[in-house]
Amino acid sequence: MPPLVPRPPKYYAVKEDLRLLAAEAGPGAVLPTERALAVTFGTSRTTVRQAIAELVAEGVLTRRQGKGTFVSAPRPTYLRQLTSFSEDARAQNLASASFTLGVERVVADAHLAEQLRVPVESDLTRVARVRLIDGEPLAHEAAYIPGLFPDLPGQLEDNPSLYAVLSTCYGIEIVEAEDTVGTMVGGPDDARLLGIEMGAPLLLIFRRGLDADGVPVEWTRSVFRGDRFQFFARTRR
Amino acid sequence: MPPLVPRPPKYYAVKEDLRLLAAEAGPGAVLPTERALAVTFGTSRTTVRQAIAELVAEGVLTRRQGKGTFVSAPRPTYLRQLTSFSEDARAQNLASASFTLGVERVVADAHLAEQLRVPVESDLTRVARVRLIDGEPLAHEAAYIPGLFPDLPGQLEDNPSLYAVLSTCYGIEIVEAEDTVGTMVGGPDDARLLGIEMGAPLLLIFRRGLDADGVPVEWTRSVFRGDRFQFFARTRR
DNA sequence: TAGTGGTCTAGACCACCAA
């Protein structure tokens, strides 16, 4: 199959050159400045920045304001395999941690009511957290659980696994999960929480947890960094 | 939680304004020209283009050179649920079609050999196709199958489901699939095959098909449009 | 031919960081 693209734009040539340059330099290496690269490639700084922007989105490069542009460390790709974040991390010998943004009472809107099969306006508990792997933010998520759990904040401090706390303290057992995986691009909030750039590709995952009777007991919206996360699923016919 | 972002850049304000404008205008509507928008927002055309670029990546807008910028039609999100593309589409009452790019003999490199559990350099058949839903390209993929299947091209013309052909003609039954889902950004080839813009977020899916004995019989690399695809998985503990 | 989006330029000012 011949390369049928009429004329690849100049920034794409720069991008692929930079990709090679990064590979040779190795992780952690610092690249020449954008202004220097513009001179080297005989182009403008804007064009160089467009090339760098895509490599950043791919996780190849990292930019730090005031410091420079660096070759990213190899991705410690996190594979989702079981039901819960904490369990997945442990299964892969990765150090996981959580930062709780807030635990609050909310009422079900139409969408949450449908997903959790509860009446609109019923009480829900919302748990918002940032998930870390090896000290780096990997995802932020908000879990919604029917009912009120005033002691949850303290219990999550002792055990970061929401699923474990629900099981141990409240007898809620999640045995089945339905995941819907799509893409989105990062906005300012995502950029701040995950330490990424705006516009970076992200994985948006909606998960519904069901108990042994098939009753929905949890619904979560998760936003994962696209550059260091993979989702794994096994399906039997 | 207060909004901690110091100062959202101007292009982000433009982006959100355009998002509202697009919602009001409705699918298919044409937006003012980039030059006109620059005047309206009191900004430069570059800034307007940066805002539009992200909305295009999100699937909200569509640009057509020489014509204009349009509000995208609502996404016919394709959900992956079963094992094969054709089956999934049928289950959702979506018209699926395939365009075969090529069927060729290749030899296994180290990676394919490991995934398919065959010796390095063994014969494989590579089937490269573009997948369409409702006439629009949704994905391109390359499937690798151990062995040689000289009649495959003709058989795929009669039945676009590779899984069905393998079953009917060769007695190969795929009963289990392992999917690994991640993100990538589109390059020139992806842009050409899928009719998207370079830099658009894509879902990269590696799938391994196993037969009843757990023997790998197929390995596929698929690239799906991120703006109109969702992956669905159900996991039991 | 006129108008659209696609690419690229040269340069400005800002926010951040290290010496």
Place this chain on the structure above:
DNA sequence: TGGTGGTCTAGACCACTAG
């Protein structure tokens, strides 16, 4: 203070589409 990346500008030329 000087250098880095982050943002934005005004304008140029090209490729494509339509009348």
